[in-house]
Amino acid sequence: MTFEEVFFYFLAAGAIVSALLVITRRNPINSVIFLVLNFFFLVALYLTLKAQFIAIIQILVYAGAIMVLFMFVIMLLNLGDEKRLTDRVTWKQFVAIGLSLAFVMQVLYIVGFGETAEMKTMSAKAVDIGTVEYIGKELFSYYVLPIEAISVLIVAAVVGAIVLAKRKFD
Amino acid sequence: MIETLLIAFIKIVIVLLVLLTAVAYSVYAERRISAFIQDRLGPNRVGPFGLLQPIADVVKLVFKEAIVPRNANKPLHDLAPVISLTVALATFAVIPFGNTITLFGEEVKLIIADVNIGVLYILAFSSISVYGIALAGWSSNNKYSLMGSLRSSAQMVSYELSLGLAVVGVIMVTGSLRLDQVVMNQTNYLFGVLPAWNCFVQPIGFITFVVAAFAETNRQPFDLPEAEPELVGGFHTEYTGLKFGLFFLAEYAHMIVASAIITTLYLGGWHLPYIDMIDVSPMLMSIIGILTFVIKVTLVLLFMIVIRWTIPRFRYDQLMGLGWKVMFPMALLNIFITGLILLLLQ
Numbered sequence: 001m002t003f004e005e006v007f008f009y010f011l012a013a014g015a016i017v018s019a020l021l022v023i024t025r026r027n028p029i030n031s032v033i034f035l036v037l038n039f040f041f042l043v044a045l046y047l048t049l050k051a052q053f054i055a056i057i058q059i060l061v062y063a064g065a066i067m068v069l070f071m072f073v074i075m076l077l078n079l080g081d082e083k084r085l086t087d088r089v090t091w092k093q094f095v096a097i098g099l100s101l102a103f104v105m106q107v108l109y110i111v112g113f114g115e116t117a118e119m120k121t122m123s124a125k126a127v128d129i130g131t132v133e134y135i136g137k138e139l140f141s142y143y144v145l146p147i148e149a150i151s152v153l154i155v156a157a158v159v160g161a162i163v164l165a166k167r168k169f170d
Numbered sequence: 171m172i173e174t175l176l177i178a179f180i181k182i183v184i185v186l187l188v189l190l191t192a193v194a195y196s197v198y199a200e201r202r203i204s205a206f207i208q209d210r211l212g213p214n215r216v217g218p219f220g221l222l223q224p225i226a227d228v229v230k231l232v233f234k235e236a237i238v239p240r241n242a243n244k245p246l247h248d249l250a251p252v253i254s255l256t257v258a259l260a261t262f263a264v265i266p267f268g269n270t271i272t273l274f275g276e277e278v279k280l281i282i283a284d285v286n287i288g289v290l291y292i293l294a295f296s297s298i299s300v301y302g303i304a305l306a307g308w309s310s311n312n313k314y315s316l317m318g319s320l321r322s323s324a325q326m327v328s329y330e331l332s333l334g335l336a337v338v339g340v341i342m343v344t345g346s347l348r349l350d351q352v353v354m355n356q357t358n359y360l361f362g363v364l365p366a367w368n369c370f371v372q373p374i375g376f377i378t379f380v381v382a383a384f385a386e387t388n389r390q391p392f393d394l395p396e397a398e399p400e401l402v403g404g405f406h407t408e409y410t411g412l413k414f415g416l417f418f419l420a421e422y423a424h425m426i427v428a429s430a431i432i433t434t435l436y437l438g439g440w441h442l443p444y445i446d447m448i449d450v451s452p453m454l455m456s457i458i459g460i461l462t463f464v465i466k467v468t469l470v471l472l473f474m475i476v477i478r479w480t481i482p483r484f485r486y487d488q489l490m491g492l493g494w495k496v497m498f499p500m501a502l503l504n505i506f507i508t509g510l511i512l513l514l515l516q
Contacts, residue, residue, distance in 0.1 A: 027243075029243070029246065029305075029308065030246075033246070033249075033305075036301070052285070052286070052287050053287065053290075056287050056290040056291060056294050057290075059294040059295075059297070059298065060290065060293055060294040060297055063294075063297070063298060064294060064297025064298055064300070064330075065297060065327070068297075068300050068301070068304070068323065068327060071301075071304055071305075071308075072304075072320070072323060075304070075308050075316065075320065076320070131286065132286075132287060132290070132347055
């Protein structure tokens with residue numbers, strides 16, 4: 001195995017283990033910590049794919065902002081340990097197991113039969129595509145309409161949140 | 171391959187050693203300067219002028235009993251100070267502390283990680299640093315700790331916005347996210363005389379950034395998280411011994427890193443103005459660069475310390491009001507003005 005492969009398997013294993021720990025911890029704060037750890041493994045995987053911008057934004061936005069918000073809410077609501085769900089068996093669990101199995105089959109199919117020659121080598125443009133400059137240029141030229149639409153949507157969400165919060169104080 | 175790793179390793183070891191020594195001595199500087207301002211003597215017994223005081227402090231902290239409250243979450247209680255210090259030290263990786271130096275026929279860049287997303291890296295790590303304090307407060311299972319950590323998280327999240335937006339001005343002027351490019355851009359001269367430091371090019375951004383950096387490092391006048399009269403010790407109320415020591419180190423490491431970032435982004439980094447007009451050998455030039463950087467960082471650090479002992483603490487609502495109603499619009503205005511001027515200059 002090459003150095004890159006060893007590195008990849010290490011990161012992938014880390015990401016899977018930390019993701020499993022997120023859903024098996026009973027204390028929600030521990031879950032948050034493992035989710036942040038999972039993000040760091042993902043960041044390293046992005047970096048191996050030469051996607052620096054996505055990598056750093058993953059830390060900045062997800063680990064640094066959204067998960068902090070999660071932690072805030074958990075701390076303020078003072079959530080205790082999760083209750084065990086095993087004593088009740090519902091039809092939802094069977095649907096969930098079925099869907100997960102279907103997803104696993106898809107992944108296995110892709111790994112087993114879907115590999116093309118293109119996927120085996122990294123595109124020569126990969127280095128350029130990952131940079132902030134390239135993403136910025138694309139976002140503000142080719143994708144300018146979607147970007148503006150999303151900004152309007154976010155402004156609407158912020159205004160909505162303020163209106164809801166203000167009603168309580170008036 | 172091996173050579174690159176070795177050079178990187180040597181750089182990391184040197185920078186860490188210098189940084190940790192600087193942290194220890196900035197505690198000493200803080201105590202001496204506060205004593206001077208309050209007309210006291212300060213620590214002057216251990217060694218000449220009390221210069222060995224940091225060693226005595228460290229030894230004391232190591233040998234103190236480590237107490238963990240009974241209802242605390244032990245693993246997270248242990249983890250929190252480690253996160254705080256790690257984040258502070260890791261941020262230094264992208265800061266250029268000199269230009270290049272030629273050693274043994276090899277040209278070495280004086281920066282640990284020369285990445286082209288340096289500015290974003292700093293912002294990302296400053297957003298991570300909330301975890302150390304938030305987890306410390308929550309895992310202690312003490313209401314004062316929790317209050318302190320919630321305040322501090324709210325404060326850091328609020329001021330991160332103005333911090334990030336202030337930096338946007340610098341990025342617009344430089345046209346790159348590389349920190350060595352930011353410094354290079356400041357080696358020019360405005361109107362042929364004034365060094366083109368970003369604090370002259372971006373005065374509004376500079377003020378916004380410095381204030382936000384003070385808030386991010388939880389320093390006076392923004393040290394609400396550990397406001398002693400209200401919160402005992404804030405987030406580190408339940409910490410003793412070495413773990414308290416780690417928080418203490420982390421606070422000063424954050425200060426030094428913040429000073430280094432201010433120096434790099436706004437005060438010309440390692441560049442000594444007018445030195446390029448005199449003919450000096452490249453080796454001497456590199457050393458002058460490093461010294462300039464160290465002196466600038468020290469001056470910013472001393473400024474932070476003097477501010478702490480000069481200005482009283484804000485009230486919590488004033489702090490939030492300042493962050494959201496003054497700093498945030500100012501940073502936006504700065505971006506607008508910068509964009510307008512850049513457009514007119516084109």
